[in-house]
Amino acid sequence: MASFKVTGGRKLHGEIIPQGAKNEALQIICAVLLTKDPVTIHNIPDIRDVNALIDLLGDMGVKKTRLSASSVRFQADDVHMDYLESEAYKNKAASLRGSVMMLGPLLARYKKGKIPRPGGDKIGRRRLDTHFLGFERLGAKFDFDPEDGGFYKVDASNLRGTYMLLDEASVTGTANVLMAAVLAEGITTIYNAACEPYLQQLCKMLVRMGAKISGIGSNLLQIEGVSELNGTEHTMLPDMIEIGSFIGMAAMTQSEITIKNCSIPDLGVIPGVFRKLGIQLEIRGDDIFVPAQDHYEIDTFIDGSMLTVADAPWPGFTPDLLSIVLVTAVQAKGTVLIHQKMFESRLFFVDKLIEMGAQIILCDPHRATVVGMNREIQLRGIRMTSPDIRAGVALLIAAMSAKGVSIIDNIEQIDRGYQNIDTRLNALGAEIIRL
Incomplete structure (x- = not known):
């Protein structure tokens, strides 16, 4: 210590x-999982949580090229989904609250995902209901078994767009559901969505990648699912x-x-x-x-x-x-x-x-x-x-x-x-x- x-x-x-903004970085970096093409991100903060997330993605097979002290090019063209079953993944993801943000992209692109109960600040209850209720509304099946190492498991083999009213305007919850919805079939409407600048940044990045999102900056987002996303370049606030x-x-x-x-x-x-x-x-x-x-x-x-x-x-x-x-x-x-x-x-x-x-x-x-x-x-x-x-x-x-x-x-x-x-x-x- x-x-x-x-x-x-x-x-x-x-x-x-x-x-660069920590709270933006955690969701932006997870979004690289949505495409097989290169994604370059600038103004990345050199802090423990962000570096741990980048390392975790690297362990999953995401290629990362350091272009400068604050710029990294990612390419998720060969993600090792079997790594999610390892003890190393459990330990690393459990120590990082931002790991929950990987679920939306994994569900969208690979139709499944799992994370251990995430750690982070000791500031009271930080429930994840908004994330999983949103995934369920999209058609995913959620399971949490405290006897099985405390893993949250989600099966998203049939994601379909739908209307949902979030139970709280959670920034991470909105971002996670949004990233799952961009590759889901049909139109998704998210009401009571968070609209922080960092969430707006994520929306703008996804649009540049080929996503169809309207209502950016408001609490009513509409997402028309597409079949795939492309690479892009993004600078964080x-x-x-x-x-x-x-x-x-x-x-x-x-x-x-x-x-x-x-x-x-x-x-x-x-x-x-x-x-x-x-x-x-x-x-x-x-x-x-x-x-x-x-x-x-x-x-x-x-x-x-x-x-x-x-x-x-x-x-x-x-x-x-x-x-x-x-x-x-x-x-x-x-x-x-x-x-x-x-x-x-x-x-x-x-x-x-x-x-x-x-x-x-x-x-x-x-x-x-x-x-x-x-x-x-x-x-x-x-x-x-x-x-x-x-x-x-x-x-x-x-x-x-x-x-x-x-x-x-x-x-x-x-x-x-x-x-x-x-x-x-x-x-x-x-x-x-x-x-």
């Missing part, structure tokens, strides 16, 4: 380029979660930074939510300039009541940034209620912030009230453990703003979602040592 030793109180200065993390980090550490190449139109309400915390942002073309601020004050609602920041399906605020908003509010002036609706364990990391000196009331597993300290009290460094990707970076932000030295254990969680974060932040003036 690796750790970060963080010396707090350092102000950052300079420019930083966000990595910058990671909106990393962009939001840098905004919060700049505010907490009183730093002046410029976040480059942000794809501003795809950020939705993210800049506005940070502005509600009192953080000054300046949009310069496709860059975001965050000036150094001694103080920032949380807005109230029009009637003077306390601000609430809650997650919601796109175009609402992404749940992946609630941990960042929470830690950023610690040194603001004012009070905010953070309402994490999706995952009941994601706010439990606040006990470490409280130990550092933050004034936070954990109301229940889904809600926390942050009483901003307006820098009247500086957080103090402690030893802590990263429970998941986003909480890990929230704790890193707290440590960078704290007095003294902090140790963050289990930083493998941070590495799952943030590319060389210590090296990149040290280049701006941080003091982070990897132990």
Whole structure:
């Protein structure tokens, strides 16, 4: 287990380029299984989860040619389906939550698939019902036998288009069902579909490959199945979660930074939510300039009541940034209620912030009230453990703003979602040592 030793109180200065989007990468890379032709993907983030998925595809027989540090050409013209029966596949796929995204392409092209119960963040229940209910609506037969190694098995020998109303607007669920539907016979209509920019990116890539998809960007998708897909070239968006993390980090550490190449139109309400915390942002073309601020004050609602920041399906605020908003509010002036609706364990990391000196009331597993300290009290460094990707970076932000030295254990969680974060932040003036 690796750790970060963080010396707090350092102000950052300079420019930083966000990595490619992790949440886009997992579904885009799985989509290469839909065609025998070469697919070239650019702006791939160099992070643990994505690298593990690329390695897993390679073990299945997908050819991969590294064109540059962030570009890879894939060709799935000789996929070894028998690998899915191996112990190695079970172990590798079980350790990677993104492995579930292989099911849709496998069902579409090979008419069958199986995955073990996937791992990932420890942030509460992350059910897969939407995926399998969608496959069943397309005509697939689903089986889960906990006695058989905990494998989810799907037989899709007769996929046919249909109408379906998803039980939740799941991004991964929508993407998985969409990838299964593009090669199914007939027309598939998906209502209550997720419409995040990353899902739109997947749709646009599939259309370039020859898929017929209408309604892109809305919650009503219509897919007309085709017999086969071709190769393509795709460039991934910058990671909106990393962009939001840098905004919060700049505010907490009183730093002046410029976040480059942000794809501003795809950020939705993210800049506005940070502005509600009192953080000054300046949009310069496709860059975001965050000036150094001694103080920032949380807005109230029009009637003077306390601000609430809650997650919601796109175009609402992404749940992946609630941990960042929470830690950023610690040194603001004012009070905010953070309402994490999706995952009941994601706010439990606040006990470490409280130990550092933050004034936070954990109301229940889904809600926390942050009483901003307006820098009247500086957080103090402690030893802590990263429970998941986003909480890990929230704790890193707290440590960078704290007095003294902090140790963050289990930083493998941070590495799952943030590319060389210590090296990149040290280049701006941080003091982070990897132990």
